[in-house]
Amino acid sequence: MPHVLRHLLLLTGQHRTPRMNWLLGALLAFNAGAINAGGFLIVHMYTSHMTGFVAMFVDSLVMGQMTLLLAAVGALLFFICGAATTGLLVHGARRQQLRSEYALPLALEALLMLVFGLIGGLIAQRPTPFAIPLIVPLLAYIMGLQNALMSKASSSLIRTTHMTGVITDLGMELGKMLYWNRATVPGRRVQANRSKLQLLGSLLGMFVLGGLYGATGFKLLGFITIVPLALILLLLSLPTLLDDARKHRLMPRLWLWLRLQRRRTGLDLSLIHI
Numbered sequence: 001m002p003h004v005l006r007h008l009l010l011l012t013g014q015h016r017t018p019r020m021n022w023l024l025g026a027l028l029a030f031n032a033g034a035i036n037a038g039g040f041l042i043v044h045m046y047t048s049h050m051t052g053f054v055a056m057f058v059d060s061l062v063m064g065q066m067t068l069l070l071a072a073v074g075a076l077l078f079f080i081c082g083a084a085t086t087g088l089l090v091h092g093a094r095r096q097q098l099r100s101e102y103a104l105p106l107a108l109e110a111l112l113m114l115v116f117g118l119i120g121g122l123i124a125q126r127p128t129p130f131a132i133p134l135i136v137p138l139l140a141y142i143m144g145l146q147n148a149l150m151s152k153a154s155s156s157l158i159r160t161t162h163m164t165g166v167i168t169d170l171g172m173e174l175g176k177m178l179y180w181n182r183a184t185v186p187g188r189r190v191q192a193n194r195s196k197l198q199l200l201g202s203l204l205g206m207f208v209l210g211g212l213y214g215a216t217g218f219k220l221l222g223f224i225t226i227v228p229l230a231l232i233l234l235l236l237s238l239p240t241l242l243d244d245a246r247k248h249r250l251m252p253r254l255w256l257w258l259r260l261q262r263r264r265t266g267l268d269l270s271l272i273h274i
Contacts, residue, residue: 012103012240014094021154022199026206027236028150028160031229032143033210035113036161038218038225039139042120043132045071047139048147048161050079071136078137082144090152100244103237105149110233112142117226124222158199163207170200 011024032048039047046052053072060068086105093101116138123134147161159165177192217225 012100012106012236014099014101016153018195021150021158022202024153024236025150025158025160025199026202027232028146029203029206030210030213031233032146032161033207033212034214034217034225034229035139035142035210037211037214039135041215041218043135045075045132045136047075047136048143050076050162051164053079053140071132074133074137075140078141079144082141082146083148084144085141086145086148086152090149098244099247100237100240102149102153103240105145106233107237107241109142109145109149110230110237112138112145113226113230113233116142117223117230120223120226158203160203160207163204166200166203166207170197170204173197173200 011020013020036046036048039045053075056068057072057076060066060072085108089104089108090101093099093104098104116135119134119138143161147159150158150160173192173196176190177197179190181189214225
């Protein structure tokens with residue numbers, strides 16, 4: 001296997017290292033920043049910030065604004081469903097002894113991003129009042145998938161879809177760096193974790209860069225902006241998925257299933273080559 005594919009295999013493989021988590025987290029932070037910025041330009045909502053939707057739920061409940069209430073409930077439910085889907089895929093893959101436990105939700109996220117681009121392109125040509133009810137739950141589901149994926153892969157150390165916790169931890173580490181240690185108190189020096197600072201700074205920086213890419217791309221090019229992001233995620237997930245398909249002989253199983261379907265439906269498989 002070429003060196004590049006081997007590196008990608010490690011990036012989404014089951015054996016995690018801090019460096020692998022940092023690289024994957026940075027890429028996903030860029031992706032989340034782009035989706036957030038692009039989604040805001042389209043539906044005027046940041047679809048990864050569940051705190052905002054909880055506040056919207058409470059406010060709309062008190063004010064009696066049923067449209068906003070339903071939008072908030074839908075976003076919260078779909079975000080939870082996205083996170084639950086990641087949990088099901090990861091634990092299911094572990095039970096089947098597959099290496100693609102993290103590649104599966106990543107590939108699903110990429111496919112759903114392409115669906116988002118397709119729906120958005122159709123809506124851009126023919127504006128409809130159903131734009132927000134369609135796009136907000138879809139993006140919330142995607143962000144739930146991604147947030148749970150990175151949380152699982154890094155043992156809850158890295159979050160990529162919202163920056164509140166990242167900025168909080170960054171401020172705490174900067175406070176440690178600025179703290180003046182007295183020489184008369186040995187063994188109790190306050191020191192900043194520089195590797196953590198680099199991780200937090202890179203996550204924040206990639207989220208900002210992703211936001212710039214998303215806002216600029218959606219403004220100038222439209223929904224085609226989402227395609228390179230989805231293809232990158234697919235590229236990251238494919239090596240592990242193909243490795244599992246080869247080791248577990250998934251293609252012969254698929255061929256057997258197709259033959260069974262042929263007997264039931266009379267499907268002609270003569271043009272299918274595996």
